[in-house]
Amino acid sequence: MRTMLKGSMLALGFAALAATTAPAQEATFVMTARLVGAPTYNPIKATKLNTATTLIFDRLVVQDADQSFHGQLAHSWESSPDGLQWTFRLKPGVKFHNGEPFNARTVAWWVPQFKGSENAFTVEAIERVEVVDDLTVRFHMKHPDPNLLFNLASSFMCIPEPKAYEALGDKFGVTEAIGTGPYRMQQFTVGQQTVLVRNDDYAWAADLSKNQGPARFKKLTFREIAEESTAYLELKTGGADLLVNVPTDFLPRIQADKAVKLVTFPGNELVYMPINTSVEPFTDRKVREATAFAVNQKEILASLYGGNGAVADTFLISSLKEAQVEPKFRIAYDPERSKRLFDEAGWKPGPDGVRVKDGKRLAVKLWTQNGTEFKRLVEIVQAQLKAVGMQAEISIIDAGSINAQYRKKTEHQLAIRSYQWANADIVDWFFAAKRAGYPNVSMFNDPEAERLNDIAMNKSKTWDERVANFTRYHEYVLSQYPFAPIYQPVQSLAYGKRIVMPEKIRGMGLYSPTLLDIAPAN
Amino acid sequence: MLRFAIRRLAMLVPVFLAVSLVIFMIVHLVPGDPLEHLVQVGSSPEQRAQMIARYGLDQPLLLQYGRWLAKVAGGDLGDAIVMRQPVAQLIIENLPHSLALGGTALLFSTTVGIVTGVLAASFRDSLFDRAVMGFILLGSTLPSFWLALLMILVFAVQFEWFPVSGARSWDALVLPALTIGIGGTALIARVTRAAMVEIAGRDFVRVLQAKGLSFWRIQLRHVLQQALLPVMTILGLRIGWILGGAVTVEYVFARPGLGSLLITALGQRDYPLVQGCLLMLAIAVMLGTLLGDLAQVALDPRLRETMGAR
Numbered sequence: 001m002r003t004m005l006k007g008s009m010l011a012l013g014f015a016a017l018a019a020t021t022a023p024a025q026e027a028t029f030v031m032t033a034r035l036v037g038a039p040t041y042n043p044i045k046a047t048k049l050n051t052a053t054t055l056i057f058d059r060l061v062v063q064d065a066d067q068s069f070h071g072q073l074a075h076s077w078e079s080s081p082d083g084l085q086w087t088f089r090l091k092p093g094v095k096f097h098n099g100e101p102f103n104a105r106t107v108a109w110w111v112p113q114f115k116g117s118e119n120a121f122t123v124e125a126i127e128r129v130e131v132v133d134d135l136t137v138r139f140h141m142k143h144p145d146p147n148l149l150f151n152l153a154s155s156f157m158c159i160p161e162p163k164a165y166e167a168l169g170d171k172f173g174v175t176e177a178i179g180t181g182p183y184r185m186q187q188f189t190v191g192q193q194t195v196l197v198r199n200d201d202y203a204w205a206a207d208l209s210k211n212q213g214p215a216r217f218k219k220l221t222f223r224e225i226a227e228e229s230t231a232y233l234e235l236k237t238g239g240a241d242l243l244v245n246v247p248t249d250f251l252p253r254i255q256a257d258k259a260v261k262l263v264t265f266p267g268n269e270l271v272y273m274p275i276n277t278s279v280e281p282f283t284d285r286k287v288r289e290a291t292a293f294a295v296n297q298k299e300i301l302a303s304l305y306g307g308n309g310a311v312a313d314t315f316l317i318s319s320l321k322e323a324q325v326e327p328k329f330r331i332a333y334d335p336e337r338s339k340r341l342f343d344e345a346g347w348k349p350g351p352d353g354v355r356v357k358d359g360k361r362l363a364v365k366l367w368t369q370n371g372t373e374f375k376r377l378v379e380i381v382q383a384q385l386k387a388v389g390m391q392a393e394i395s396i397i398d399a400g401s402i403n404a405q406y407r408k409k410t411e412h413q414l415a416i417r418s419y420q421w422a423n424a425d426i427v428d429w430f431f432a433a434k435r436a437g438y439p440n441v442s443m444f445n446d447p448e449a450e451r452l453n454d455i456a457m458n459k460s461k462t463w464d465e466r467v468a469n470f471t472r473y474h475e476y477v478l479s480q481y482p483f484a485p486i487y488q489p490v491q492s493l494a495y496g497k498r499i500v501m502p503e504k505i506r507g508m509g510l511y512s513p514t515l516l517d518i519a520p521a522n
Numbered sequence: 523m524l525r526f527a528i529r530r531l532a533m534l535v536p537v538f539l540a541v542s543l544v545i546f547m548i549v550h551l552v553p554g555d556p557l558e559h560l561v562q563v564g565s566s567p568e569q570r571a572q573m574i575a576r577y578g579l580d581q582p583l584l585l586q587y588g589r590w591l592a593k594v595a596g597g598d599l600g601d602a603i604v605m606r607q608p609v610a611q612l613i614i615e616n617l618p619h620s621l622a623l624g625g626t627a628l629l630f631s632t633t634v635g636i637v638t639g640v641l642a643a644s645f646r647d648s649l650f651d652r653a654v655m656g657f658i659l660l661g662s663t664l665p666s667f668w669l670a671l672l673m674i675l676v677f678a679v680q681f682e683w684f685p686v687s688g689a690r691s692w693d694a695l696v697l698p699a700l701t702i703g704i705g706g707t708a709l710i711a712r713v714t715r716a717a718m719v720e721i722a723g724r725d726f727v728r729v730l731q732a733k734g735l736s737f738w739r740i741q742l743r744h745v746l747q748q749a750l751l752p753v754m755t756i757l758g759l760r761i762g763w764i765l766g767g768a769v770t771v772e773y774v775f776a777r778p779g780l781g782s783l784l785i786t787a788l789g790q791r792d793y794p795l796v797q798g799c800l801l802m803l804a805i806a807v808m809l810g811t812l813l814g815d816l817a818q819v820a821l822d823p824r825l826r827e828t829m830g831a832r
Contacts, residue, residue, distance in 0.1 A: 037786055039605040047560045047604070118573070121564045156562075174607065190605070190612075191786065192689070192778050225687060225776040229671060234686045237679055400789050404553035421563055429563050 042173030057158030057179030083144025208513035290341035312485035442482035609798035624764025631706030639714025662708030717749035758814015
């Protein structure tokens with residue numbers, strides 16, 4: 001009897017020990033700032049999606065940080081020499097969360113769904129989709145589109161299950177979201193949280209993930225916390241296991257905190273200063289050039305961002321091939337060049353240090369949107385411009401109103417802003433004459449730039465050709481100084497002791513390829 | 523009393539129309555539009571123009587107002603442009619959270635405010651009076667953003683008594699309700715105290731004292747009843763405030779609610795949603811005022827005549 005009791009107690013003890021040392025099956029991730037407020041998980045109709053989207057759905061292809069493409073639902077693909085056909089071979093055995101099979105007919109149904117939606121431009125070049133066999137699909141193109149893979153790798157190109165999509169209508173992505181991803185959506189409260197449970201059948205991850213099977217965590221809760229201090233305190237107190245996208249302002253605080261770990265990796269954001277080329281004194285190219293070379297990017301990186309990130313010296317993030325321009329086109333701080341150019345343009349130093357030309361002082365308007373980071377940055381740039389004799393008057397404008405102000409076209413002169421995009425066609429978005437005002441805040445309208453834009457956007461047949469054409473277009477824009485590049489932020493995430501991160505973040509951010517490899521700590 | 527209530531309710535109709543027009547015009551005249559959140563990189567200016575037409579934003583403002591008002595009259599607040607959901611549904615989802623938070627905060631501030639006000643008036647000019655009123659004044663002057671973070675740091679991070687944020691359990695309601703409640707407590711305590719002091723100096727109180735009634739019986743039974751009249755007015759006005767006035771606190775504590783919804787909608791210039799939220803808050807303020815008036819009349823029937831309830 002005593003032995004039995006002893007044995008039972010020992011077993012209970014081991015069980016208790018096992019319970020306390022067993023890896024956690026659930027984790028809570030916190031999304032903050034820009035990731036907050038996605039109203040739906042309907043990838044076709046949404047204009048804003050968050051991190052959890054790529055766990056619910058899969059895409060045909062995914063993109064890595066080095067800009068290479070990897071199959072997710074597609075096994076392989078090829079383009080015809082004339083660029084008018086793309087053939088995708090799909091992975092076998094893929095099933096949606098509701099048991100429906102994923103195959104070529106799914107893709108043929110999916111592409112036309114974009115018609116009339118805000119995301120229609122992503123498939124605009126596709127004329128029709130041909131089902132070759134159950135696992136082979138062919139896109140017939142209206143014109144060659146070497147950017148097709150980039151578009152297909154977008155989160156908006158996640159593939160939903162056709163029957164559920166049609167049955168649920170506008171409720172798809174809100175009450176239910178059926179995809180092929182490593183997690184099923186269990187519950188979604190807009191602006192609050194999304195609860196995901198593991199898809200135990202998952203076995204078709206992209207080769208970016210080491211884990212090719214089901215996810216490590218049984219359940220993931222993605223909470224949305226807009227206030228960054230609160231999000232950080234949740235992580236610190238153990239209320240959250242991972243903070244997605246740590247705001248740059250918080251990096252020093254988190255680096256000093258021993259309770260949490262920080263991972264940084266290259267981002268796809270670039271901070272810059274558009275220069276309104278349509279208003280005085282910036283109609284003069286020399287004045288634009290002088291202004292661009294007055295911005296000390298290294299000082300900003302060190303003083304404002306504590307060295308996290310990288311300086312920007314072109315309009316594109318460094319990982320893009322089109323950012324590899326000839327050295328003479330790069331825009332890096334050179335105060336002597338700046339002063340010489342101002343002198344050449346007729347702007348001579350006045351008695352109070354501010355330059356003067358024909359009795360007029362070099363006083364300009366410098367705009368930015370509200371937000372701590374922008375406010376600090378604009379003050380530093382103001383001081384740097386003052387050092388070369390330009391007086392900049394700062395205006396802080398509500399983020400929701402500032403684009404409408406840009407559309408007035410002649411109210412602004414300089415501005416501090418940023419964009420997030422990992423494709424060279426962002427040069428078209430911000431500098432094409434047809435978009436003057438906003439997004440072409442620089443009001444850039446140059447015949448040669450328009451010609452090079454047309455070649456880059458419409459005449460490229462292959463990816464290499466597109467890279468070469470966009471590099472030429474980018475170099476020309478740089479040579480006209482419609483902006484000053486400033487800074488490339490890093491992407492960062494912070495996590496607590498209950499989870500183990502993979503050695504390397506794969507993909508263009510924290511998406512399913514990396515999330516599949518995150519594991520509970522032992 | 524019923525006739526009084528009906529008359530006051532009827533008076534709200536023109537107020538409602540005026541408020542709806544002001545709301546609509548202000549929302550639409552502020553620079554910016556919801557399309558900034560819908561237009562994707564790569565789309566053409568023509569696609570933007572098509573979207574403007576699709577949402578009827580190219581129509582004259584008065585025509586847009588007329589259409590919206592007609593829908594509202596039919597009980598339809600329309601669909602949110604950016605959120606892509608019916609406005610009424612979004613409001614219904616968020617309303618219980620606002621009511622729970624605002625109701626708890628109002629209950630706290632009313633109870634503590636009246637008790638503190640009565641005690642301060644009863645021990646007028648004493649050390650207790652000065653200390654309590656000074657402490658309350660300090661609490662009410664602290665910015666709610668700062669106070670909210672302080673609450674989190676002390677009670678959630680340091681003592682770990684309550685969760686840092688969210689609305690997933692009852693205890694997550696405590697810190698945000700306290701943060702809001704402290705501000706309301708100061709107001710109610712000060713009004714209660716001032717009214718009690720003023721009423722305590724009236725002739726009928728001296729008559730009661732001469733009759734030999736105890737100090738506390740006079741204070742609680744007679745003086746407090748009269749002093750509650752201005753408190754009722756304040757409470758009526760605060761009903762609207764508790765629905766939409768907790769914006770900062772909801773934001774810091776990452777709680778859902780009408781305030782958060784309104785801020786999100788404003789940031790996105792989501793016209794139908796902003797209009798729907800503001801209209802709800804305006805209705806709450808109007809009804810709150812009405813309830814306050816009704817409560818005052820119930821407490822003091824003499825007011826029926828002065829308020830036109832004949």
